[in-house]
Amino acid sequence: MxxxxxxxxxxxxVATGLFYLTRIVAVPYLLSGAYALIAIVFRTASFDLVEHxxxxxFYLFTREPFLIGDENTTFYKTELVAFLLLYGVFxxxxxxxxxxxxxxxxxxxxxxxxxxxxxxxxxTVPALFLVVHLxxxxxxxxxxxxxxxxxxxxxxxYFMAAIFSQGLNLQDEQDLIF
Amino acid sequence: MPIIINLDVMLAKRKxxxxxxxxxxxxxxxxxxxxxxxxxxxxxxxxxxxxxxALDCQPGDILxxxxxx
Numbered sequence: 056m057x058x059x060x061x062x063x064x065x066x067x068x069v070a071t072g073l074f075y076l077t078r079i080v081a082v083p084y085l086l087s088g089a090y091a092l093i094a095i096v097f098r099t100a101s102f103d104l105v106e107h108x109x110x111x112x113f114y115l116f117t118r119e120p121f122l123i124g125d126e127n128t129t130f131y132k133t134e135l136v137a138f139l140l141l142y143g144v145f146x147x148x149x150x151x152x153x154x155x156x157x158x159x160x161x162x163x164x165x166x167x168x169x170x171x172x173x174x175x176x177x178x179t180v181p182a183l184f185l186v187v188h189l190x191x192x193x194x195x196x197x198x199x200x201x202x203x204x205x206x207x208x209x210x211x212x213y214f215m216a217a218i219f220s221q222g223l224n225l226q227d228e229q230d231l232i233f
Numbered sequence: 234m235p236i237i238i239n240l241d242v243m244l245a246k247r248k249x250x251x252x253x254x255x256x257x258x259x260x261x262x263x264x265x266x267x268x269x270x271x272x273x274x275x276x277x278x279x280x281x282x283x284x285x286x287a288l289d290c291q292p293g294d295i296l297x298x299x300x301x302x
Contacts, residue, residue: 228274231267231272231273231274231275232273232274232275232276232277233260233264233267233268233273233275233276233277233280
């Protein structure tokens with residue numbers, strides 16, 4: 056029993072570390088996405104066009120380049136913002152899964168919900184991007200690679216969600232054993 | 234469920250309160266309530282032993298089989 060308690064303490068410690076790590080990664084992605092969106096939509100002083108059809112988004116209140124875009128097209132800019140925001144969402148939802156393992160109880164309805172959100176995001180969002188990229192024949196191989204990676208993660212999360220659902224049912228039954 | 238828990242009856246016979254029994258069994262009143270209200274799906278032998286010891290009774294005094302109509 057003591058061995059199991061120690062093991063769970065170890066799991067909680069690892070989950071805590073990974074939770075903060077994913078939050079540290081997610082927040083800059085989300086902030087950068089929001090900043091790029093505002094700069095592009097409102098054409099703020101941070102946004103500037105440069106030669107060869109490229110654009111630059113500067114660090115706030117400076118002329119130091121922060122993001123450099125290869126093409127000043129609506130598609131390119133939309134995808135740039137979408138990638139930043141969606142990777143922010145990806146790391147945030149990944150962190151939520153680690154958050155589940157920090158609790159005293161691992162099998163919770165919230166944990167199952169978090170896993171479902173994570174696998175749905177990994178199944179649908181990259182597939183949508185792949186369809187768009189296939190449609191315009193733009194960086195298709197890169198998108199196939201990314202989609203495969205996310206689908207693999209989604210498959211793991213899908214099976215984990217099934218295990219969590221089963222564990223939750225067993226735990227609920229166990230709670231009713233006096 | 235055709236298995237009836239007669240814990241209330243035994244508590245009344247022994248003039249003991251649920252709170253007192255919960256303390257003797259080292260469980261919360263909420264947990265004891267699961268057993269008293271018939272929501273429990275099972276009972277462990279060691280829990281049954283502790284209840285019998287605390288109430289000075291036999292398992293048959295607490296558990297009863299009543300066939301469903």
